[in-house]
Amino acid sequence: MSGYIQEDIDPEELAHRTELASAIAGSVRDLIDATVRTEVGETDIAEARRLIAAATEILRKDQLPGPFGIRFNADGTKRSWGNAVLGRRNPIAPPVDIRHETEHSWLEVDLGPQYEGPAGLVHGGVLALVFDQLLGSTAEFQGVPGMTGTLTVRYRRGTPLGPIRGEARVDRVEGVKTFVTGTISVDGEVTAESEGIFILPRWARGEVPEAMRKSVGEG
Numbered sequence: 001m002s003g004y005i006q007e008d009i010d011p012e013e014l015a016h017r018t019e020l021a022s023a024i025a026g027s028v029r030d031l032i033d034a035t036v037r038t039e040v041g042e043t044d045i046a047e048a049r050r051l052i053a054a055a056t057e058i059l060r061k062d063q064l065p066g067p068f069g070i071r072f073n074a075d076g077t078k079r080s081w082g083n084a085v086l087g088r089r090n091p092i093a094p095p096v097d098i099r100h101e102t103e104h105s106w107l108e109v110d111l112g113p114q115y116e117g118p119a120g121l122v123h124g125g126v127l128a129l130v131f132d133q134l135l136g137s138t139a140e141f142q143g144v145p146g147m148t149g150t151l152t153v154r155y156r157r158g159t160p161l162g163p164i165r166g167e168a169r170v171d172r173v174e175g176v177k178t179f180v181t182g183t184i185s186v187d188g189e190v191t192a193e194s195e196g197i198f199i200l201p202r203w204a205r206g207e208v209p210e211a212m213r214k215s216v217g218e219g
């Protein structure tokens with residue numbers, strides 16, 4: 001399976017690169033928020049575009065030929081910096097930090113104006129995106145990973161932009177299928193609930209490296 005890359009980087013260097021990745025993505029996230037909410041006129045827009053083009057040119061000086069993929073150290077520590085939900089170096093990602101407990105997993109994240117759907121509310125597709133990652137990561141953490149086969153979301157009420165909390169747990173495992181359920185809530189009130197069926201694909205059922213098998217849903 002392409003896109004899974006073993007790339008050993010010593011811990012100190014990795015910590016440094018992680019800091020850089022978070023810093024540049026954070027700056028661009030700020031730019032996205034500023035762009036969505038700006039009220040400046042033509043002259044300021046032209047000047048901002050010139051500066052953004054200059055920054056883009058600097059970043060283009062040294063680029064990967066394609067997506068970031070999933071990168072591992074030999075000890076199994078993993079980097080998915082391009083991931084649309086978790087990606088440290090992806091300004092599209094909020095980014096979400098998922099915490100795993102014995103029985104369940106959870107996240108808390110602030111979804112700003114760039115995730116708007118209905119006025120003042122989070123876009124339904126963005127909530128599905130968050131559920132997909134949260135439920136998939138929960139399956140992975142519990143040792144029963146898979147790719148999303150089916151994801152069902154029930155939107156019970158609008159989810160206001162701002163801080164949300166997600167929770168998920170494995171409901172059951174049937175052969176290669178893991179059924180995971182979860183909720184998103186705001187101020188303790190559930191606004192959406194979801195069930196995902198995560199399936200260990202055929203290619204991962206045989207002899208594949210453990211680190212790769214564990215992350216099948218991510219590539």
Ligand SMILES: CCCCCCCC(=O)SCCNC(=O)CCNC(=O)[C@H](O)C(C)(C)COP(=O)(O)OP(=O)(O)OC[C@H]1O[C@@H](n2cnc3c(N)ncnc32)[C@H](O)[C@@H]1OP(=O)(O)O
Pocket residue numbers: 132133134136137140145147148149150175176177197199200201202203214215216217218
């Ligand atoms: C760390 C992880 C975090 C992950 C978060 C993000 C995850 C993602 O976004 S993954 C990307 C989106 N998903 C995809 O791209 C998946 C695309 N689909 C596929 O690759 C395949 O269709 C896949 C893997 C789902 C199933 O294919 P395959 O391995 O051939 O399954 P197959 O052997 O035919 O069927 C196995 C079982 O699953 C069932 N099944 C197959 N497809 C589906 C489906 N889409 N939904 C529900 N059940 C299904 C079959 O009926 C069968 O059931 P049973 O064992 O009871 O007979």
